[in-house]
Amino acid sequence: MSLYEKTLRPALFRLGGDPETVHVRTLGALAKLSRRTPVALAPVKARFFRGDPVVVAGIRFANRVGLAAGMDKDGVALDGWPALGFGFAEIGTVTAKPQPGNDKPRLFRLPASGAIINRMGFNNAGAQALADRLEKRRRSVVPLGISIGKSKVTPLADATQDYLTSLRLLQRYADYVAINVSSPNTPGLRSLAGKAELNELVSALVEESTTPLFVKVAPDLTNVAIGELIGVCLAHRVAGIIATNTTIDRAAL
Ligand SMILES: Cc1cc2nc3c(=O)[nH]c(=O)nc-3n(C[C@H](O)[C@H](O)[C@H](O)COP(=O)(O)O)c2cc1C
DSSP states (O other): OOHIIIIIHHHHHHTOSOHHHHHHHHHHHHHHHHHHOGGGGHHHHHHHOOOOOEEETTEEESSSOEEOTTSSTTOOOTTHHHHHTOSEEEEEEEESSOBOOSOSOOEEEEGGGTEEEEOOOOOBOOHHHHHHHHHTSOOOSSOEEEEEEOOTTSOGGGHHHHHHHHHHHHGGGOSEEEEEOOOTTSTTGGGGGSHHHHHHHHHHHHHHOSSOEEEEEOTTOOHHHHHHHHHHHHHTTOOEEEEOOOOOOOTTO
């Protein structure tokens, strides 16, 4: 059991209150600490992450443990992740249009199951705001992935244009861009992982991209659907698959 599981997580849980509020405060503290006194985080880095670098899709990751999308959606604590020892950070998911996400509460702790339920719904300040933030800072010392998704108000039929808007604004700042077609919290989003829909989306994004593209998949797909999805990714120049997003299966709880 790690120090995080033994000490830090129980302490954060004991703070009580709304888990999202705790998350936002922790993120704010990390952002401040890493800006002002990054050396304070060095013991954590030394304790946890001593892995070797690995190259995937031509990208040299400092180690195999990275920050998953959704933890720092608007990229507010970018210096914090390498300071803690993460080998890469995936920020986002951001959408072409800023949006508030689902109604609160939308994040729930299930301590007895060692789990959380997330119904955030892509709360984010939008792709332009993230581009503005990234423009003002130096490049991340570890690879930066940027996850893009569909704005809730955009009809599914216009999804490709919505993703293209985010790709065009953000790819120059990213070491890779993740195409999120697997969140369960935007109505209809997962239908974009179907064969025909994914083919349309991925072919347009690949055409426009100057950076490696990864497709993030749901863990709830059938074997047939996984086969079709991989077929589409291979047919285009998709650099990799990110497995996996949040499940909608509650059987293990
Ligand atoms: C609070 C929360 C928010 C998340 N937001 C995103 C997101 O914006 N984009 C995304 O691709 N995945 C998001 N995820 C999914 C994680 O990146 C990761 O894929 C998932 O949590 C892994 O599944 P597991 O938690 O069952 O291990 C989120 C997860 C949580 C818990």
